[in-house]
Amino acid sequence: AELSEAFWTTGEASAPLNEGHSMLAAPLPNHGFLDQEPEIEETGSIPDMALLERCWALASVHPRDASALATACLAAWEVCKPRRKRVELADGEAEQLCAMANSTYGPLMQSFIDRLEAAGEAIGWTFHADAVDRRPLRIARPLAGSTRRVLRWRAVHPSGIGGMFVSGLGLIEKCAECRRPLLIDWSNQGLLYRGYRDGNVWDEFFTQPALAWLSPQDLQEAVANDDVEDFEGTPCMSTPKVGLPPWHAVKGRLLCQRFAWPHPALLQLARAFAAREMPGALLPSTSGPGRGATAGGDGEGGGECCRWLAMHVRRSDKGDESPENLALTEEEIVRQAVHTCEAWGCGGIYVASDDWQLKRSLCRALGERGLRVASHSPVLSPDVHQCTHMDRNLDAHRKTWDACFEVAIMSLCHGLLCTHSFLANMVVYFSHPRYPYRTFWDPPLQRPTPHGMAQHCMAQAHGDVVAAPRAESPCTAEPGSEDHWERAD
Numbered sequence: 001a002e003l004s005e006a007f008w009t010t011g012e013a014s015a016p017l018n019e020g021h022s023m024l025a026a027p028l029p030n031h032g033f034l035d036q037e038p039e040i041e042e043t044g045s046i047p048d049m050a051l052l053e054r055c056w057a058l059a060s061v062h063p064r065d066a067s068a069l070a071t072a073c074l075a076a077w078e079v080c081k082p083r084r085k086r087v088e089l090a091d092g093e094a095e096q097l098c099a100m101a102n103s104t105y106g107p108l109m110q111s112f113i114d115r116l117e118a119a120g121e122a123i124g125w126t127f128h129a130d131a132v133d134r135r136p137l138r139i140a141r142p143l144a145g146s147t148r149r150v151l152r153w154r155a156v157h158p159s160g161i162g163g164m165f166v167s168g169l170g171l172i173e174k175c176a177e178c179r180r181p182l183l184i185d186w187s188n189q190g191l192l193y194r195g196y197r198d199g200n201v202w203d204e205f206f207t208q209p210a211l212a213w214l215s216p217q218d219l220q221e222a223v224a225n226d227d228v229e230d231f232e233g234t235p236c237m238s239t240p241k242v243g244l245p246p247w248h249a250v251k252g253r254l255l256c257q258r259f260a261w262p263h264p265a266l267l268q269l270a271r272a273f274a275a276r277e278m279p280g281a282l283l284p285s286t287s288g289p290g291r292g293a294t295a296g297g298d299g300e301g302g303g304e305c306c307r308w309l310a311m312h313v314r315r316s317d318k319g320d321e322s323p324e325n326l327a328l329t330e331e332e333i334v335r336q337a338v339h340t341c342e343a344w345g346c347g348g349i350y351v352a353s354d355d356w357q358l359k360r361s362l363c364r365a366l367g368e369r370g371l372r373v374a375s376h377s378p379v380l381s382p383d384v385h386q387c388t389h390m391d392r393n394l395d396a397h398r399k400t401w402d403a404c405f406e407v408a409i410m411s412l413c414h415g416l417l418c419t420h421s422f423l424a425n426m427v428v429y430f431s432h433p434r435y436p437y438r439t440f441w442d443p444p445l446q447r448p449t450p451h452g453m454a455q456h457c458m459a460q461a462h463g464d465v466v467a468a469p470r471a472e473s474p475c476t477a478e479p480g481s482e483d484h485w486e487r488a489d
Helices: 048-062 066-080 093-101 106-118 161-177 201-205 215-226 244-257 264-277 323-327 330-344 356-368 396-410 422-429 452-462
Strands: 124-129 137-140 152-153 180-186 228-231 308-313 348-353 372-374 415-416 437-440
Touching: 048 066, 048 244, 066 244, 093 106, 093 137, 152 161, 152 215, 161 180, 161 244, 161 396, 161 422, 201 396, 244 422, 264 396, 308 330, 308 356, 308 396, 308 422, 330 356, 330 415, 348 356, 348 396, 356 372, 396 422, 415 422, 422 437
Parallel strands: 152 180, 152 228, 308 348, 308 415, 348 372, 415 437
Antiparallel strands: 124 137
16 A cells, blocks of 8 residues: 555755766766767666566566556666756746746747756647737646646647657656546547547556556546646657657557566567467577566467567657658668568568568568568558658558557567667567667667667676566457457456
């Protein structure tokens, strides 16, 4: 009961931002970044691998042991939580900074926002096309000025599901710090993604953060009694816009395991696909320090173990955000995929991309090089230069299902090779803590090792991974059937 009341705390006492703050003895490298000016980012320590594995195992099993999961995640968070000293704001100063940010432009406006974020304030953006002052884009403080029991994020801004999810994690973290139950509602008809029969996308695919605090009955009662504060903006992310440094990956995993885990039915369908289309992917690895086993348990798929590499190539509309994604040639993608498979001991590769023409060519080329190849057949925009999620001619629920399903499949693989995208971040967040990942711009792997990131090098000291308990699910319908999501509670 005490654990259900006590959440994750902010830890360090407040202090001016320009004062010194402790860092790790050896700074974490920023793999996966292009040459750019370094951002000032919060950082922290990485917990012991055995503790991280326990958190993952407790999150993956169904039904969950909520008390054990809370205890393990809290212990890991005490090590992982941000160590950066925060600005201390006087009474009313946060409200004043928000007002000044909404009455200025450019660098001056950003300076006010930076100070709010340095103070640990939850920040979000709202858009009002009919704003009287002709400033439709404004910042807001979703956690300020309300005494209602639950905060409900009603997303209204049409965006990709990866970006929406990462934004949600930012708000989840802020709610955790102030012990505020968060309910996420992705059912607005203006969104690019839809739930089954226009239901709440988040409820269909992920666990509700508020249920880490409240029972389903208590949450239902709060909604019925209007004890809910609504926020219709877009929360600010708490992760780098490009790349995923090791500490951010650990932090994101812990937040997902505790508050935003994939629905067990989704994971079961992903394992069923892997067992059918990716022979040996769910069997325990017999050699090397890396992970061949998954939450699927022993024996799924039959035959000998075969490590599978997940490869995600995001293209279409990324020319502005990540032009390096589109600059990759097919030859370079194939070369990097083969090199990564050789270094990590993978005999198969799962290919995912929003460019159907490139995906077809890659599958053929990789098969010709002796690799086993598997892929899902999602609905994609026929125009490879138009991103699928912005194509409103495509079924909105099918797009949602495909994206979440492929994320779940890739998280079951041995490791990930990817371009820059928030969907790739989601794959890492849902994966095992030993899961190696790298981008096409990381330094070449010099020797056969499954640990492309510095975060995973320490895994060698912990020995082989033991398969986690099987994650059972109430879903009994055939994968892909129309009623696969109609399930018992």
